[in-house]
Amino acid sequence: MTLAALLSAALLVSGADPGPLRMLGPAPAGVVRRVVTLAPSLTDVVLAVGAGDRLVGVSRFDERPEVSRLPRVGGFVDPSVEAVLALHPDLVLAQPGPGNRRAVETLAELGAPVLLLPLGTVGDVLAAERAVGRALGRTEQGEGLARDLERTRAQVRARARAERPVRVLLVYGFDPLVVAGPGGFADELLADAGALNVARDAAGPYPVYSVERAVESRPEVVLDAADVPAGRDRLRALPGLREARWAEVPDHALLHPGPALGKALEQLFGLLHPETVR
Amino acid sequence: MTAVAVHEASAGARAVRFTPGRAAAILGGLGALTAGALAASVLVGEFPLQLSRALGEPGSADARVLLGLRIPRAVLGALVGAALAASGSALQALLRNPLADPYVLGVSGGAALGATLALALGLQVLAGPSLFAFLGALAAMALVLAAGRSRSSPHAALLTGVVFNAFAAAVITCVKTLLTPDRLGEVLYWLAGSVGYEQPRTLLLGGGLQLVALGVLWLESARLNLLSLGDEEAASLGVPVRRTRAVVLVAASLSVAGAVALAGLVGFVGLIVPHLLRLWLGPDQRLLLPASALGGAAFLVLADATTRLLFPAFHAEPPVGVVTAVLGGPLFVWLLNRREQLA
Numbered sequence: 001m002t003l004a005a006l007l008s009a010a011l012l013v014s015g016a017d018p019g020p021l022r023m024l025g026p027a028p029a030g031v032v033r034r035v036v037t038l039a040p041s042l043t044d045v046v047l048a049v050g051a052g053d054r055l056v057g058v059s060r061f062d063e064r065p066e067v068s069r070l071p072r073v074g075g076f077v078d079p080s081v082e083a084v085l086a087l088h089p090d091l092v093l094a095q096p097g098p099g100n101r102r103a104v105e106t107l108a109e110l111g112a113p114v115l116l117l118p119l120g121t122v123g124d125v126l127a128a129e130r131a132v133g134r135a136l137g138r139t140e141q142g143e144g145l146a147r148d149l150e151r152t153r154a155q156v157r158a159r160a161r162a163e164r165p166v167r168v169l170l171v172y173g174f175d176p177l178v179v180a181g182p183g184g185f186a187d188e189l190l191a192d193a194g195a196l197n198v199a200r201d202a203a204g205p206y207p208v209y210s211v212e213r214a215v216e217s218r219p220e221v222v223l224d225a226a227d228v229p230a231g232r233d234r235l236r237a238l239p240g241l242r243e244a245r246w247a248e249v250p251d252h253a254l255l256h257p258g259p260a261l262g263k264a265l266e267q268l269f270g271l272l273h274p275e276t277v278r
Numbered sequence: 279m280t281a282v283a284v285h286e287a288s289a290g291a292r293a294v295r296f297t298p299g300r301a302a303a304i305l306g307g308l309g310a311l312t313a314g315a316l317a318a319s320v321l322v323g324e325f326p327l328q329l330s331r332a333l334g335e336p337g338s339a340d341a342r343v344l345l346g347l348r349i350p351r352a353v354l355g356a357l358v359g360a361a362l363a364a365s366g367s368a369l370q371a372l373l374r375n376p377l378a379d380p381y382v383l384g385v386s387g388g389a390a391l392g393a394t395l396a397l398a399l400g401l402q403v404l405a406g407p408s409l410f411a412f413l414g415a416l417a418a419m420a421l422v423l424a425a426g427r428s429r430s431s432p433h434a435a436l437l438t439g440v441v442f443n444a445f446a447a448a449v450i451t452c453v454k455t456l457l458t459p460d461r462l463g464e465v466l467y468w469l470a471g472s473v474g475y476e477q478p479r480t481l482l483l484g485g486g487l488q489l490v491a492l493g494v495l496w497l498e499s500a501r502l503n504l505l506s507l508g509d510e511e512a513a514s515l516g517v518p519v520r521r522t523r524a525v526v527l528v529a530a531s532l533s534v535a536g537a538v539a540l541a542g543l544v545g546f547v548g549l550i551v552p553h554l555l556r557l558w559l560g561p562d563q564r565l566l567l568p569a570s571a572l573g574g575a576a577f578l579v580l581a582d583a584t585t586r587l588l589f590p591a592f593h594a595e596p597p598v599g600v601v602t603a604v605l606g607g608p609l610f611v612w613l614l615n616r617r618e619q620l621a
Contacts, residue, residue, distance in 0.1 A: 072593035074594055078467065080595060082343065082586070083324035085342075086326060103475075106347070111342055
């Protein structure tokens with residue numbers, strides 16, 4: 001998945017208030033057998049509650065091998081209403097946002113039950129895991145996922161309390177400089193892992209950040225979660241940033257607000273406090 | 279020598295001499311073509327639509343897709359295509375410039391600026407970007423008309439429009455850099471132009487607007503023919519030059535504003551459809567204007583159906599503006615060469 005795709009997923013969260021988790025359209029059937037997801041994170045949740053066999057369609061950004069053979073129904077901003085309806089879903093899982101609002105409302109009007117699941121914060125992810133579990137008759141699995149994440153958070157927080165807070169800049173893209181700002185799940189996980197997010201003064205969870213401010217904030221650690229290295233070396237050569245320890249985030253878990261957040265949090269802790277990891 | 283005769287002479291022997299009977303036959307043929315395009319387009323899409331079931335079982339998914347998606351979308355495409363091509367034809371005549379397209383009068387810049395601001399600020403009032411695009415287009419139109427009033431030359435309006443578009447593009451670029459990049463995709467998608475799904479009441483409103491605006495343009499078409507001779511000649515033939523120019527500018531701008539609000543900036547329709555038809559029919563606006571409306575409707579409806587045919591290849595529908603430009607660009611270059619060869 002490209003960074004652009006991830007960021008456009010993020011826009012659905014960072015845009016106008018996506019509102020709470022809610023249903024649109026008719027109530028889903030008693031037993032949901034055909035599920036279409038409009039975002040990879042939601043595919044991850046369905047797979048994690050053990051209902052992957054009920055997926056009949058996914059977004060074009062889905063890359064998991066489990067869904068590689070499924071039909072693609074479009075992207076975040078441009079899901080194809082027809083392609084979704086052609087799959088006769090009992091339930092459509094969508095991340096709400098201004099970009100796909102019209103398409104999602106049209107789907108609901110034409111008789112497809114839609115469950116809108118904001119995934120902006122860790123709280124949203126927990127609620128989404130529980131809601132997907134309930135909707136698919138996998139209440140315990142959904143609850144289990146949420147509890148696992150809550151437990152991991154509690155454990156990591158406890159370990160982080162024993163460590164000195166680290167000043168961190170989490171970078172999603174170098175040119176332009178896009179970082180993890182306040183108000184999103186990445187910022188929350190950074191706090192859990194004992195980091196002080198130096199970009200907490202930025203506007204929104206995925207802001208374009210001023211390079212001068214980044215330099216001035218003198219992070220101790222720069223976490224590189226960028227997809228494309230373009231512009232990295234230039235930034236890394238700047239005073240204030242070249243003194244920092246640069247660490248690459250090993251996979252995209254930190255960009256996926258889903259069941260992988262627990263793993264992402266543990267990775268994050270390891271990256272920030274390498275001395276604690278053998 | 280009448281205006282029409284002058285144009286026929288300049289356009290060569292190919293021009294069709296205007297008679298009501300001939301016009302009815304040609305427009306009837308183009309109307310049938312448009313109807314055919316509409317019928318073909320409702321059969322195309324990702325949903326495996328069975329027409330018999332759609333028409334026979336009102337509650338079926340097929341019926342919902344046909345009535346809720348395909349038909350409204352085809353109607354929207356037809357409205358937008360008709361508006362762009364007809365106003366393109368009128369503006370090319372009025373501004374005496376074959377390169378004029380519906381967007382030269384600043385309408386595109388105003389609409390794009392309005393929509394970009396709405397998307398940037400997350401405004402979802404009523405129809406969100408559509409409403410603000412319409413308001414932006416109206417504001418641009420008012421500005422261009424006000425600037426053009428002081429001069430009698432049509433070039434004042436043209437130049438003001440071009441300058442306003444450049445100004446709007448600069449402000450849009452500024453807004454884009456101030457914003458987070460995450461909204462960029464949405465703005466770009468809107469600017470590329472696409473025919474989506476609109477509510478019936480929106481279509482009705484848009485249809486009413488186009489009916490009035492294009493109706494006014496057609497009523498002015500005979501005077502438009504005379505205006506293309508030059509202001510003094512037209513005045514000597516009894517045309518109220520200023521009034522006619524203002525009426526045509528307002529009607530064309532309203533029509534374009536309505537189209538842009540519904541579909542974003544769909545390019546090339548307003549340029550190539552009138553040119554293509556002019557090669558066949560000659561420059562008589564009494565015929566060319568309604569012919570352009572019908573031809574534009576058919577062209578955009580087919581281009582939009584093409585975007586749906588392309589879905590399996592891209593797992594996305596390319597914006598219809600991309601299809602019209604990819605088809606329209608080469609065609610336009612070819613037309614331009616041909617015109618030079620003829621000259």
